[in-house]
Amino acid sequence: MSALTLDRRNFLRSGAGAIGGLLIGCYLPERRKLLADTPAAANKLSAWILVGNDDTVTFFIHKAEMGQGTVTSLSMLLAEELECDWSKIRTEFPGVDPAYGPFQGVVGSQSIRSSYISLRQAGASARVMLIAAAAQKWGVQPSACRAEKSTVVNTATNARLTYGNLAEAAAKLPVPGNVPLKDPAQFEIVGKPRKRLDTPGKVDGSTRFGIDVRLPNMLYAVVERCPVFGGTVASFDDTKTKTTPGVKHAVKISNGVAVIADSTWAAMEGRRKLTVQWDEGAVAAHSTPDITKSFADAAAAGAPPLRHVGDAAGALASSAKKLDAVYQTPYLAHAPMEPLNCTAWVRPDGAEVWVSTQMQTLARQIAAQKSGLAPEKVQVHTEYMGGGFGRRGGVDYIGEAVEVAKSVDVPVKVTWSREDDMRHDNYRPASYCRFSGGLDAEGWPVAWTASIACPAFAGANTSTEGVRDNPYAIANFAVDYHDVNPGVPVSYWRSVGYSQNCFFAESFLDEMAHAGGKDPLEVRRKFLAKNPRLLAALELAAEKAEWGKPLPAGHGRGVSVVNNVGSNTVQIAEVSVAKGKVKVHRVVCAVDCGAVVNPAGVAQQMASGIAFGLSALKSGVTIRNGRVEQGNFNQYDVVRMDEMPKVEVHIVPSQAAPGGIGEASTPGAAPAVCNAIFAATGKRIRQLPIRAEDLA
Amino acid sequence: MAAVKFTLNGKPQSVDAVPTMPLLWVLRDTLGMTGTKFGCGMSLCGACTVHIDGQPVRSCVTPISAVAGRKITTIEGLSPDRSHPIQAAWIEEDVPQCGYCQSGQIMTAAALLAKTSNPTDADIDEAMRNNICRCGTYDDIRRALHRAAEIQRAGGAR
Numbered sequence: 001m002s003a004l005t006l007d008r009r010n011f012l013r014s015g016a017g018a019i020g021g022l023l024i025g026c027y028l029p030e031r032r033k034l035l036a037d038t039p040a041a042a043n044k045l046s047a048w049i050l051v052g053n054d055d056t057v058t059f060f061i062h063k064a065e066m067g068q069g070t071v072t073s074l075s076m077l078l079a080e081e082l083e084c085d086w087s088k089i090r091t092e093f094p095g096v097d098p099a100y101g102p103f104q105g106v107v108g109s110q111s112i113r114s115s116y117i118s119l120r121q122a123g124a125s126a127r128v129m130l131i132a133a134a135a136q137k138w139g140v141q142p143s144a145c146r147a148e149k150s151t152v153v154n155t156a157t158n159a160r161l162t163y164g165n166l167a168e169a170a171a172k173l174p175v176p177g178n179v180p181l182k183d184p185a186q187f188e189i190v191g192k193p194r195k196r197l198d199t200p201g202k203v204d205g206s207t208r209f210g211i212d213v214r215l216p217n218m219l220y221a222v223v224e225r226c227p228v229f230g231g232t233v234a235s236f237d238d239t240k241t242k243t244t245p246g247v248k249h250a251v252k253i254s255n256g257v258a259v260i261a262d263s264t265w266a267a268m269e270g271r272r273k274l275t276v277q278w279d280e281g282a283v284a285a286h287s288t289p290d291i292t293k294s295f296a297d298a299a300a301a302g303a304p305p306l307r308h309v310g311d312a313a314g315a316l317a318s319s320a321k322k323l324d325a326v327y328q329t330p331y332l333a334h335a336p337m338e339p340l341n342c343t344a345w346v347r348p349d350g351a352e353v354w355v356s357t358q359m360q361t362l363a364r365q366i367a368a369q370k371s372g373l374a375p376e377k378v379q380v381h382t383e384y385m386g387g388g389f390g391r392r393g394g395v396d397y398i399g400e401a402v403e404v405a406k407s408v409d410v411p412v413k414v415t416w417s418r419e420d421d422m423r424h425d426n427y428r429p430a431s432y433c434r435f436s437g438g439l440d441a442e443g444w445p446v447a448w449t450a451s452i453a454c455p456a457f458a459g460a461n462t463s464t465e466g467v468r469d470n471p472y473a474i475a476n477f478a479v480d481y482h483d484v485n486p487g488v489p490v491s492y493w494r495s496v497g498y499s500q501n502c503f504f505a506e507s508f509l510d511e512m513a514h515a516g517g518k519d520p521l522e523v524r525r526k527f528l529a530k531n532p533r534l535l536a537a538l539e540l541a542a543e544k545a546e547w548g549k550p551l552p553a554g555h556g557r558g559v560s561v562v563n564n565v566g567s568n569t570v571q572i573a574e575v576s577v578a579k580g581k582v583k584v585h586r587v588v589c590a591v592d593c594g595a596v597v598n599p600a601g602v603a604q605q606m607a608s609g610i611a612f613g614l615s616a617l618k619s620g621v622t623i624r625n626g627r628v629e630q631g632n633f634n635q636y637d638v639v640r641m642d643e644m645p646k647v648e649v650h651i652v653p654s655q656a657a658p659g660g661i662g663e664a665s666t667p668g669a670a671p672a673v674c675n676a677i678f679a680a681t682g683k684r685i686r687q688l689p690i691r692a693e694d695l696a
Numbered sequence: 697m698a699a700v701k702f703t704l705n706g707k708p709q710s711v712d713a714v715p716t717m718p719l720l721w722v723l724r725d726t727l728g729m730t731g732t733k734f735g736c737g738m739s740l741c742g743a744c745t746v747h748i749d750g751q752p753v754r755s756c757v758t759p760i761s762a763v764a765g766r767k768i769t770t771i772e773g774l775s776p777d778r779s780h781p782i783q784a785a786w787i788e789e790d791v792p793q794c795g796y797c798q799s800g801q802i803m804t805a806a807a808l809l810a811k812t813s814n815p816t817d818a819d820i821d822e823a824m825r826n827n828i829c830r831c832g833t834y835d836d837i838r839r840a841l842h843r844a845a846e847i848q849r850a851g852g853a854r
Contacts, residue, residue: 066794067792067793067794067795068793069793195790196790196792198792198795199790199791199795200778200787201795202795202798203783203786203787203792203798203802204731204771204774204775204778204783205729205731205732205799207795208730209795209796211730214730220725245697245714263717263721263726264721264734265718265721265725266714335830336830337733337741337743337794337796337797337828337829337830338733338794338796339734339735384795385794386733386794386797387794387830387831389830415734417737418735418736418738418740418741600790604790604833604836607832607833607835607836608793608831608832608833610832611829611831611834612830612832615830632736632737632738633736633738633740633741633828634738634740638828638830639832640825640826640828641820641821641827641834641838642821642822642825644832644834644835646835647835
């Protein structure tokens, strides 16, 4: 029996026994805990909403939580239309289920955008069912009732019934379609700052992340992987591994050797004593200098434009002033604070994975593929993520854990060390960009060309986003692209192509402004004249940052403009540079992300994205003989407490369709700061991370 | 293997473990107390911070043999009900995002507050700069630490 095969609306109707059905596959300690939290009887009104007879409301959050606030913001959408008491809400992550659509996952800052209407509809439908149940009991028309704070009120008599009293009857009613949604002007929850539902468990250690999963008889594993990407095991000697206290098994899997033990530490100790001979493969020939040269050669080779406007080459040739520049960025690791991990249990008749993942649907697919079971036989338990940033959009670590688990008949938790995490990431691609710009006789940009070379993983458009689709109405523009892939695995990294391409584009636009003797803000204003949303964000940021007001000696301001994930973000950074060190004092951030669900969440995410973007100024991943040279935070440093600027977030009021927010502010941080460095020092940063010699 | 005895969150505790096994893994894997987090294994990120005799210590590099006879406090033992001024302020200021580093941030912050009842921004920078947060909650941590100092001075929470 599996919850997945039961009718969504019926399987919980009968109360406690059915809740047991939901928990199939959860082993005792966990099961006891859940049952303790779950009402004795409860009724499911839809795939998203369960109402307990004790008035608790359980929201099944079909997305995942990596810090971006999804659990809270999606609950706000449901609660707004359900009219439930916020204090009665609890949340769970359901399994993979077609009731939630063909794809469950969190990518591309899509959660609110893809749920803004559908979750309000789910809340409204459930409210209508509860009202109908009350109307039946009172023998009145539903129009004579209204819902407020988890009760239905009979408007004629003022009688009240709580949702807990009504849920059983409501669950027997058909789910209505096309229920009218509230006018946003009537919103009581959506659009107002709301504290996160997941905070309490995150201040007392009780929130369970993937790495915290514990199951009866569970073993612990680590995997020794080839230090060179794509390498395979030629042979291995586990003699000393097997005599390490606590070690149970050493098993060859497709990408390395797994050491399985009775604790994570024992597995790590056993791995230390393992000797593996590797077939390193072709990537061993590559190191950062030759990779960079291959990018430079490709970018110089010329190619048909991916996008062009006007006649860029002609306008460049006839421009009054011409400038050229080359920009470069390194591979970047995601380095979420929770190292990758996955717990898997493969049985002959089914498999389960417990995993902090951004991709529940793909998690089930890879687990099915690696276990040889049908997807319906695989249960995915979505755990809280200790950061994702795109890394947990990959499912390599889930497939690997399933492979390890196949070698034993008990659950196994595979944990990655920080070094494993940093050396076996799917990195942000290193990238290289050649620009030429032409100015007219008055100093305004009139021609702009770009050649970008970097490894593609999602097509040329993704590799060039941020340059290709820049928002400026410059009369003559062309961009070409060269896919150069040295074999280092690359993938999505918070804000994807925009993360490096906006650094390139916003920095070079600044160069053009200065070369023409123009104020960088003035140039942006001119070429955004037909983009009212970005222009309004620019004006708001300029006003709040007091652009133009004199700064202390040695300080400078820089601006960046970004349109990504459906949102419009302008940042103005204030920096000073002393003794070869950059200090970012303040970042003023104006964002128009359309209709806002949780303004407090927007503010959090803007600051978070800025911190993430600023870390890209400090570190990079370099390759030597096909191996990543960095292993831990001493070699791959990130922004810390004393480096975090004061971030001021200003939201442009908007009723436009919601935009994404988790990735909106990452791209603009580096260029705003680097443009400010130029304003402060006259030094132009064209390569990240910033090196001391670039500031000297 | 040898039995190591110590005090854990106010109660006597004895574990049989390889003497070199770090306290972090004893807490997480042997004792099932998973509030203390693994982040780097090299005392670089602060996620595993616990208190030993009141001092903030990185449990990932502390062998279990070194804690014999000592008093250990983990996030689970900081207060029974999230009432420690740091926890109260963290809730008030809604600090955590992903939350993974926050056990370590809170333990480091609690040790700072025990030593310095009214920390300045410079005190906070110095005490907290070795606790990494990839979500970038630093501004919120700073604000919450100042708030916690107020709560403590007012005799609030615990």
